[in-house]
Amino acid sequence: MSHVHETSGNAANRVKTLVAALEEAHVLTERELDASIEAFLSRAQPANGARVVARAWVDPEFRRRLLADGNAAVAELGIDLAHWAPVKLRVVANEPGRHNLIVCTLCSCYPLALLGPSPAWYKSNAYRSRAVRDPRGVLAEFGTQLGDDVEITVWDSTAEARYLVLPQRPAGTEGASEDALGALVTRNGLIGTALV
Amino acid sequence: MFQVGDRVRTRLMNPAGHTRLPVYLRGRVGRIDYLLGTLPFSDRRAEGVRSAQEAAYTVRFSTRDVWGADGDAHGAICADLFESYLEASE
Numbered sequence: 001m002s003h004v005h006e007t008s009g010n011a012a013n014r015v016k017t018l019v020a021a022l023e024e025a026h027v028l029t030e031r032e033l034d035a036s037i038e039a040f041l042s043r044a045q046p047a048n049g050a051r052v053v054a055r056a057w058v059d060p061e062f063r064r065r066l067l068a069d070g071n072a073a074v075a076e077l078g079i080d081l082a083h084w085a086p087v088k089l090r091v092v093a094n095e096p097g098r099h100n101l102i103v104c105t106l107c108s109c110y111p112l113a114l115l116g117p118s119p120a121w122y123k124s125n126a127y128r129s130r131a132v133r134d135p136r137g138v139l140a141e142f143g144t145q146l147g148d149d150v151e152i153t154v155w156d157s158t159a160e161a162r163y164l165v166l167p168q169r170p171a172g173t174e175g176a177s178e179d180a181l182g183a184l185v186t187r188n189g190l191i192g193t194a195l196v
Numbered sequence: 197m198f199q200v201g202d203r204v205r206t207r208l209m210n211p212a213g214h215t216r217l218p219v220y221l222r223g224r225v226g227r228i229d230y231l232l233g234t235l236p237f238s239d240r241r242a243e244g245v246r247s248a249q250e251a252a253y254t255v256r257f258s259t260r261d262v263w264g265a266d267g268d269a270h271g272a273i274c275a276d277l278f279e280s281y282l283e284a285s286e
Contacts, residue, residue, distance in 0.1 A: 088232065090254075105218050132220065132273055133263065151270040158216045159252050159276035160235045 041117065048079050049114035049164060050185035052091075054178045057169040066091050070164065074114070081113050081162075089114075092155060093166040094195075099150050100165045101139070101192035103131035104157040111162035115187055122191065132156060142193040165192040198253060198282065202228045205285040206255070206277065214242035217281045221273075225285050226257035229274055237278055251279040 022028050052074055056063040066073035070089030071081055081087055089111060092100040102110060108123040121127050130138050135152045139145070146152065155163045167189045173181060188194035198204060208223035209215070216238050232252040240248030259271035 088235075090230075105220070106216060134268070135271065136268055149270060151272070152268065153256075153272045153274060156218065156221075156273060156275040158218060159232065159238075159278065161232055161254070161276050 040112075043080075044113045045116045046114070046185075046187040046190065047182070048074075048077075049111070049187070049190040050182040051077060052079070052114065052164070053166055053185045053190070054182035056091075056166055057173075057181055058178050063093075063166070066166070067093060079113060081111070086160070087111065088161045089164060090155075090161050091164045091166050092153070094168045094192075096168070097150055099139075099146055099152045099192065100163075101131060101135050101152060101154045102157065102163045102165060103128060103154060105129065105132055106156075106158055109157040109162060110191070111164055114164055115190055119187070139193060142188065144194055165190055167194075167196045170196055197251060198228045198279070198284075200228050200231065203285040204228060204253075204255060204282040206281050207283060209281075211239070213239065215239050215281075217277060218275065220262065221257065221275055221277075224257055224262055226255040226261065228253050229256040230254035232276060235278070239278070239280075252276055253279070253282070255282070 019030055019033060022033075023030060052066065055077065056066050062073060062076070065076075070091045073091075074081060074089065081089055094100055104110060105128045108118050108128075110118055110122065112118070127138065132154050135154050136146060136148075139152075157163055167185065169181070170184060173184070176184075184196055186194050186196060189196045203225060204227070205225045206217060206221055206223060209217065210222075230253065232254060234249050235252045237248040237250035240250075253276070254274050255277050257273045257275070259267035259273060260269070262273055
C-alpha cells in the first residue's frame with residue numbers, strides 16, 4: 001500500500017538508521033543535518049505567508065504576479081522556496097462566491113516555508129479524508145460558515161506543487177498599513193479553514 | 197501531451213507499488229486546469245529509477261463527478277496528476 005503513515009516509533013527508528021548510514025558513508029554528519037533543519041525551520045514561519053498576503057492586498061500588480069508565478073513573486077520578498085526541494089508554488093485566490101481549501105490526502109504536503117510546520121490536524125486522517133468529501137462540513141467545524149451558494153475548490157497537493165490560499169481582504173481595513181494587515185492573517189486562513 | 201480544457205479520465209488502476217493517484221480519483225472524468233510542466237515522477241522513483249520525470253497537470257473534477265449525487269452541489273476538487281494516470285475522454 002502506498003503512503004502508509006507509520007507510527008512515530010517506526011519512523012524515528014528508520015530516520016536513525018538512515019542518518020547512521022549517511023554518516024558512515026561520509027555524506028553528512030548528524031550535526032550538519034541538525035544545523036540545516038534548524039536553519040530552515042527558523043525561516044519557515046506563517047508570518048512569511050501573512051507578509052505575502054498583505055503585500056497582495058495593497059499592491060494589485062504584486063497580486064497579479066503572485067497568482068501568475070508564486071515562486072518568482074515570493075522571491076521578491078526574499079522568501080526562498082527552493083531551500084530543500086524545488087517546489088512549485090501556486091497561489092489560489094478567494095473571491096466573492098468562491099472559496100479555496102488546501103489538503104494533501106496522500107500525506108501532509110504544504111508550503112512549509114510560508115506556513116511553518118504543519119498543525120497536527122492537517123496531518124490527521126480525519127482532515128485528509130473529509131476535506132475532499134465534505135469540505136463545507138469541515139469548514140463549519142472550524143467555525144467558518146459559508147453560504148450554500150459559495151463554490152468551494154479543494155486543492156489536493158498530490159505532486160510537487162504546493163498551494164497557498166490568498167484570502168479576501170477583510171472589509172473595513174481600507175486605511176490599515178501593510179504590517180497591520182499582515183497581523184490579521186492566520187495560518188488557517190492560508191490553508192483555507194478560516195476566512196482570513 | 198494534454199492542453200488546458202481537455203477532458204480526461206483517470207485510469208482505473210491499483211498498482212502494488214507507490215502511486216500518487218488517490219484511490220478516490222481513479223476512473224473519474226475531469227478537465228485539465230493547469231500545466232505543471234515536467235516533474236520528478238515519484239511512482240518510478242520509488243522503484244529505484246532516480247531520474248524518472250513525467251509531465252504533470254492540475255486536473256479539475258466537479259465534486260458530483262467524484263462523489264455522485266451525495267457530493268456538494270457547488271464544488272470542485274483539483275489534484276496534480278501525472279500524464280500516465282490520464283487518458284483522453286470524450
